[in-house]
Amino acid sequence: MKRLKDLKDNGDKAFVAYIMAGDGGLDKLRGQVEYLQKTGVTAIEIGIPFSDPVADGPVIEEAGNRALAEGVTLDKVLLEMKSWDFKIKIPLIVMTYLNPVISYGAERFAESCREAGVSAVIIPDLPFEHQQLVGPYLKKTGVTLIQLVTLTTTENRLEDILDAAEGFVYAVTVTGITGVRDEMTQEVQEFMKTVRSKSPVPVYAGFGISKTEHIEMLRDDVDGFIVGSAIVKAFHDNKIEDIDPLIHAVTQRNPV
Amino acid sequence: MTKVKICGLQEAEHAKAASAADAAGFVFAPSRRRVTVEQAARLAAELPESVVKIGVFVNAELDEVLEAVRKVPLTMVQLHGDETDEFIRSIPVEVIQAFSVRDIEDVKKLEQSIADYVLVDAPGIDFRGGSGRIFDWGLLKGASIDPERLIVAGGLDAVNVGQAIGSLAPYMVDVSSGVETEGKKDADKIKSFIKTVKGDSMQQATGTENVTGFFGRFGGQFVPETLMKAVKELEAAYAEAKDDADFQADYHKYLKEYVGREQPLTYAARLTEAWGGPKVYLKREDLNHTGAHKINNAIGQALLAIRMGKRKIVAETGAGQHGVATATICALLDLECVIFMGEEDIRRQQLNVFRMKLLGAKVESVTKGSATLKDAVNEALRYWVTNVEDTHYLIGSALGPHPFPTMVRDFQSVIGRETRGQILGKEGRLPDVILACVGGGSNAIGMFHPFVGDESVRLIGVEAAGEGVDTARHAATLTKGTEGVLHGAYMKLLQDENGQVQEAHSISAGLDYPGVGPEHVHLEDIGRVEYKAVTDEEALASVITLSRLEGIIPALESAHAVAEAEKTAAAMGSDEILIICVSGRGDKDMATYAEKLEGLA
Ligand SMILES: Cc1ncc(COP(=O)(O)O)c(C=O)c1O
Numbered sequence: 001m002k003r004l005k006d007l008k009d010n011g012d013k014a015f016v017a018y019i020m021a022g023d024g025g026l027d028k029l030r031g032q033v034e035y036l037q038k039t040g041v042t043a044i045e046i047g048i049p050f051s052d053p054v055a056d057g058p059v060i061e062e063a064g065n066r067a068l069a070e071g072v073t074l075d076k077v078l079l080e081m082k083s084w085d086f087k088i089k090i091p092l093i094v095m096t097y098l099n100p101v102i103s104y105g106a107e108r109f110a111e112s113c114r115e116a117g118v119s120a121v122i123i124p125d126l127p128f129e130h131q132q133l134v135g136p137y138l139k140k141t142g143v144t145l146i147q148l149v150t151l152t153t154t155e156n157r158l159e160d161i162l163d164a165a166e167g168f169v170y171a172v173t174v175t176g177i178t179g180v181r182d183e184m185t186q187e188v189q190e191f192m193k194t195v196r197s198k199s200p201v202p203v204y205a206g207f208g209i210s211k212t213e214h215i216e217m218l219r220d221d222v223d224g225f226i227v228g229s230a231i232v233k234a235f236h237d238n239k240i241e242d243i244d245p246l247i248h249a250v251t252q253r254n255p256v
Numbered sequence: 257m258t259k260v261k262i263c264g265l266q267e268a269e270h271a272k273a274a275s276a277a278d279a280a281g282f283v284f285a286p287s288r289r290r291v292t293v294e295q296a297a298r299l300a301a302e303l304p305e306s307v308v309k310i311g312v313f314v315n316a317e318l319d320e321v322l323e324a325v326r327k328v329p330l331t332m333v334q335l336h337g338d339e340t341d342e343f344i345r346s347i348p349v350e351v352i353q354a355f356s357v358r359d360i361e362d363v364k365k366l367e368q369s370i371a372d373y374v375l376v377d378a379p380g381i382d383f384r385g386g387s388g389r390i391f392d393w394g395l396l397k398g399a400s401i402d403p404e405r406l407i408v409a410g411g412l413d414a415v416n417v418g419q420a421i422g423s424l425a426p427y428m429v430d431v432s433s434g435v436e437t438e439g440k441k442d443a444d445k446i447k448s449f450i451k452t453v454k455g456d457s458m459q460q461a462t463g464t465e466n467v468t469g470f471f472g473r474f475g476g477q478f479v480p481e482t483l484m485k486a487v488k489e490l491e492a493a494y495a496e497a498k499d500d501a502d503f504q505a506d507y508h509k510y511l512k513e514y515v516g517r518e519q520p521l522t523y524a525a526r527l528t529e530a531w532g533g534p535k536v537y538l539k540r541e542d543l544n545h546t547g548a549h550k551i552n553n554a555i556g557q558a559l560l561a562i563r564m565g566k567r568k569i570v571a572e573t574g575a576g577q578h579g580v581a582t583a584t585i586c587a588l589l590d591l592e593c594v595i596f597m598g599e600e601d602i603r604r605q606q607l608n609v610f611r612m613k614l615l616g617a618k619v620e621s622v623t624k625g626s627a628t629l630k631d632a633v634n635e636a637l638r639y640w641v642t643n644v645e646d647t648h649y650l651i652g653s654a655l656g657p658h659p660f661p662t663m664v665r666d667f668q669s670v671i672g673r674e675t676r677g678q679i680l681g682k683e684g685r686l687p688d689v690i691l692a693c694v695g696g697g698s699n700a701i702g703m704f705h706p707f708v709g710d711e712s713v714r715l716i717g718v719e720a721a722g723e724g725v726d727t728a729r730h731a732a733t734l735t736k737g738t739e740g741v742l743h744g745a746y747m748k749l750l751q752d753e754n755g756q757v758q759e760a761h762s763i764s765a766g767l768d769y770p771g772v773g774p775e776h777v778h779l780e781d782i783g784r785v786e787y788k789a790v791t792d793e794e795a796l797a798s799v800i801t802l803s804r805l806e807g808i809i810p811a812l813e814s815a816h817a818v819a820e821a822e823k824t825a826a827a828m829g830s831d832e833i834l835i836i837c838v839s840g841r842g843d844k845d846m847a848t849y850a851e852k853l854e855g856l857a
Pocket of ligand 1 (some may be wrong): 549575695699811815841
């Protein structure tokens with residue numbers, strides 16, 4: 001995860017791609033990761049499907065349901081990742097709801113993440129207050145627990161959460177669930193400025209980012225972008241090349 | 257619920273014991289219990305803010321009363337002499353006027369009192385007020401006095417207070433000599449008196465949850481960060497509203513004037529006879545406006561939402577009872593209302609869907625997953641995340657992130673509190689067994705909560721076994737589930753070995769949920785409440801039983817409790833008492849009954 005800091009220090013912007021593990025079959029995952037790595041993304045978030053993804057909009061929920069229908073589980077995804085023999089040059093991040101982790105066992109989860117080469121974990125329904133459930137185990141195995149902040153995070157909480165942040169901070173750009181959005185509000189820009197001024201680690205904007213306009217608008221106030229639904233949809237429609245311009249809009253130093 | 261006043265306090269130790277009471281009395285009139293203003297002030301300091309401090313006077317000078325009000329300070333004044341109306345009007349706090357009632361003439365005097373409250377007592381012997389003799393309650397039967405103004409005193413103790421409450425349903429009961437041993441206050445007797453009237457009052461005040469919203473290991477606030485602010489705001493707003501007398505008064509006013517409470521505790525003579533075991537009583541939540549207990553909670557939360565400045569409400573519903581209750585209260589209070597309901601539930605609860613629409617609510621059909629309650633909660637949560645700044649999520653059961661499980665329990669506890677007073681009034685003792693059905697667990701926790709501290713009372717929660725707990729089609733979360741997190745709380749779930757939540761099944765839409773409220777999981781964990789499961793078929797059979805024997809067609813959910821009660825009753829004796837919470841009436845289930853019970857009619 002140190003790479004992310006270096007990137008920021010160089011003034012470069014990060015692009016984090018979210019994919020749903022096993023959408024279209026678990027055997028697809030490896031190819032998707034290799035493709036994204038080659039395209040030049042900064043890191044990849046691998047989503048674990050869950051029966052009740054309340055933080056997600058329809059695109060990711062449906063992808064999750066397809067993956068569940070394929071029999072994909074947290075265990076299988078971690079085993080698959082552990083088996084990879086190609087060179088992984090970028091951080092891989094697991095995004096999962098809390099219940100599969102509890103069911104798997106938090107300690108065992110941390111151990112398996114390390115074995116699978118996972119750099120960080122995002123658990124959207126594990127609020128800061130309850131992180132002792134999983135955090136200490138991850139710490140022991142050197143896996144980072146990513147903190148999320150949102151437009152509704154109060155000032156005091158923001159300070160506490162940022163104090164504990166490692167790797168990067170996931171700054172949620174919408175008051176809502178994941179999914180493609182047309183507009184980003186002015187309020188978001190102010191929010192990003194605030195978070196960035198206080199955060200000890202890079203700040204990445206996510207939820208709803210799907211257009212180059214979003215990136216242009218927020219570019220100067222964040223250190224990177226997380227793109228989910230747009231990529232999940234593109235993979236599902238077999239049109240992943242369509243995402244290239246979005247990736248380049250972020251990773252190229254002087255976008256045209 | 258009837259309030260408790262402990263009168264004649266003199267020692268700090270006894271003030272402490274009285275801190276779970278609603279009111280404490282200090283006697284400034286000549287009496288062996290007399291205290292000085294300074295003593296009373298020191299005692300008052302031992303008591304929580306919420307305990308009303310009452311000064312008792314007999315024909316005192318106004319200045320003396322005013323000085324005590326100021327210095328103790330007193331929050332109420334109780335007058336036992338020949339004080340005039342003018343004197344009463346000069347007192348800046350609420351006034352209780354006491355009357356020694358010997359005959360009908362005395363009752364007439366009492367009816368004319370302009371005081372905020374009237375206290376009835378048996379005639380004194382040694383001094384006026386606080387005779388310790390039992391007053392003839394029959395005298396008050398025909399009196400035109402609002403029970404909400406009535407305080408009963410005179411010879412009460414832990415044994416007879418139930419009868420006083422049962423026959424007069426007063427605002428408050430006042431005890432003094434009944435909690436003394438050899439002329440001195442007795443801390444144990446004070447506590448036991450309070451407990452008899454109010455249930456375990458420590459439980460009342462805080463329940464089994466701790467400050468962070470956990471019941472033992474269960475509960476918590478497992479929600480996306482976007483919701484944390486709303487959840488914390490709600491927590492703070494509820495904590496404040498809970499102790500605000502105006503809020504409580506408002507809530508109780510709606511329960512009384514709009515819902516039609518208090519609901520009877522009906523003695524079920526034919527059921528008792530048919531089962532040949534205990535005396536069976538039915539708590540009649542089916543008589544509530546809109547047909548089930550759900551409205552007790554909907555009113556409380558809607559009032560809280562308004563207090564928080566939110567005029568938009570989102571809710572989920574399974575059987576549609578909560579949806580109807582929410583839509584009803586939104587119509588009444590002019591709130592915008594969106595209800596999420598699974599497509600499958602919409603199909604089986606057509607009538608309720610139409611009721612919601614008629615009431616002006618927007619009903620959103622949820623087609624995802626099993627298209628039942630769990631999926632409706634998911635969609636309601638998503639809607640809340642997106643509209644959190646101006647919308648309150650009015651959850652329908654004792655589920656979800658803290659403070660919902662606590663708050664819903666508190667709003668539903670009116671069921672158990674009424675039941676407690678009623679059974680004490682009718683039988684002079686607590687029941688042996690209480691049963692209630694458990695979906696998310698709101699009617700059950702509301703019924704159980706005021707009895708949790710009474711170890712002699714066996715509490716049984718009844719889940720849906722669907723087609724059988726050994727099949728894949730049931731909703732018996734406590735019987736078959738494992739620990740996990742769903743919809744904001746650490747609780748028990750029906751889930752597979754990978755932590756994917758499974759679909760529940762029950763013929764009853766209101767029990768068709770794969771989780772159960774965290775407090776129930778805790779109560780099971782500590783062994784305080786037993787949980788049993790009843791199949792679709794058994795529940796349907798009980799629908800017929802209750803309909804034919806008592807003329808009460810229950811909701812399918814409630815029929816689960818009846819079915820388990822029949823089994824429980826088989827092992828009980830005729831000197832025992834069993835209470836069933838009839839959580840709702842069967843109107844909404846008529847289509848199902850017509851289909852499944854065809855040929856019977
Ligand atoms: C009549 C009735 N009883 C019981 C329930 C179950 O809910 P809970 O367990 O929260 O009381 C419902 C839910 O819809 C209901 O309508």
